Amino acid sequence: MVELKNVDVHYKEGSVDALNNVNLRINDGEFVFIVGSSGAGKSTLLKLLTREKIPTSGRVFVNGYNLSNLKGNKIPKFRRSIGMIFQDFRLIPNLTVYENVAFVLRVTDRSSRFIRQRVPYVLNLVRLSDKARAFPSQLSGGEQQRVAIARAFASDPGLIIADEPTGNIDPELSYEIVELLKDINKCGTTVIMVTHEHDLVKYFGGRIISLRKGNIDFDDYIGGNNERQ
Amino acid sequence: MKGSNFSYLLKQGLVSVWHNRLMSFAGFCILMVSLLLVGVSVLFALDIGIIIGNIEDTNEIVVFVYNETEESELSHISDVLNNYSYVDTVSYISPDQALEITRGSYGLDGIEELFDRMGESPLPHSYVVSLNDITKINEAAAAFARISGVEDVRAPYDFASFLISIRTTFTVIGSAVLLALIVVCLVIIYNTARTSVFARRMQISIMKHVGATNSFIKFPFFIEGMFIGIVAGVASWFLTKLAYESVVHLFMEDIQILEVLGLRNIIDFREITWYVLAANCLAGALIGAVGTVFSMGKHLKV
16 A cells, blocks of 8 residues: 655755645556646656655655655665666666576575576566567567566565656557556556656556646546547 | 575675676675785785884993992892883893903904903993883983993984884874875776766666565675675785785895895785784675665665
């Protein structure tokens, strides 16, 4: 579960609030789109949810962790409970696809036997079994993002946060990426996806949270039209 | 950390030396040159110290005793001289020995007859005292003069003060140069490590985002830095050996320089080769590993 209570964030004394008294609750198993123009506060919100930043005031809870007063040495353990997907994929360039996915499991001290079973399973889920030995530079943008999704899902986290995961790939492949995330969501994983692409949001529908100048100005469910633009 | 993870991280550290071979090579070169410069400087500084020490050892204080001094009193004077902490050796010179030495030092034709006519030696009993610390020469001469039965004390005060000033100047300048060299080397090594880490800041950031602990992230960098440091240590040991032996060989060819400077006593590289190798590898490993890990600090704050 994700919960923000009366959260304020401002970067400099006297500057405009990046987030202004935000209250938000996302229950386990939800799929949420977060939309908003540049400067609306989307990045700040994600930084709060990944504990890159702490709020100026208010409280942030993610997966049972109170991030507002989480100690530095507890951050790695917290981050293992979430999966992150980035617009620029952020795969480790000198590791193969297999090693990139296995890496997150090594970080969580999983046994070699578990890694040998789990990595092929998640690579199969994202339909990249045949690319296991390839390096990120040998893959297309869409394939790299699928590796990133496999990596985020490998440790079976309760929450996946996707920061504009379709921003660097062909529009046609964007639908495929969101569908993959939807499939993961069906397994019970909460998914929060930040996007600029309104067409995608209209197509898939669901819960939409719109940010504007640091405030939530829309938070409701819409029905998807299932019509690709 | 599990055993499998340990071996994985160890392997990752060594593999990344190759993956980042350009930066690894840059780090290796900087570290090797730094260790070479510092190593050769230390060796030559030690040698200069030995040479000055050799020259100091040739300086002696001569303590003259009254002619009428009795045997028991002579023995007492010898004991008193030996009791001073700064006294290294005490050699008794009898009047007859003194005459022989004097005769030998003249060595002119015709003058031997003069010495033969003398019969009993007119020269006094004396002691030749060498000190283990030349800076104590004034103190020693004054103390020896106060001993009962001592008539006169002769010491090379001027030469001693000249040697003391040379040693002081050498110590101050040598230490300053060596310190500056070490600081400059450390700054260059640190900046090379920072550049290497900066090139991989994204990799560190990814590791942080997937929940890697700082020690998990640092370990491969630590191994990488240590490995480069050890290789640089071995290479610098080899170059230090070449440089040192070449310079020493150059001086050894001139027998006069050899005698004047007392070069026979300087460090023989063969005797210390394993110590130099161990010191270079240890310093290389330590600087490489610690330098790399320290330069990661900023990037770990994600």
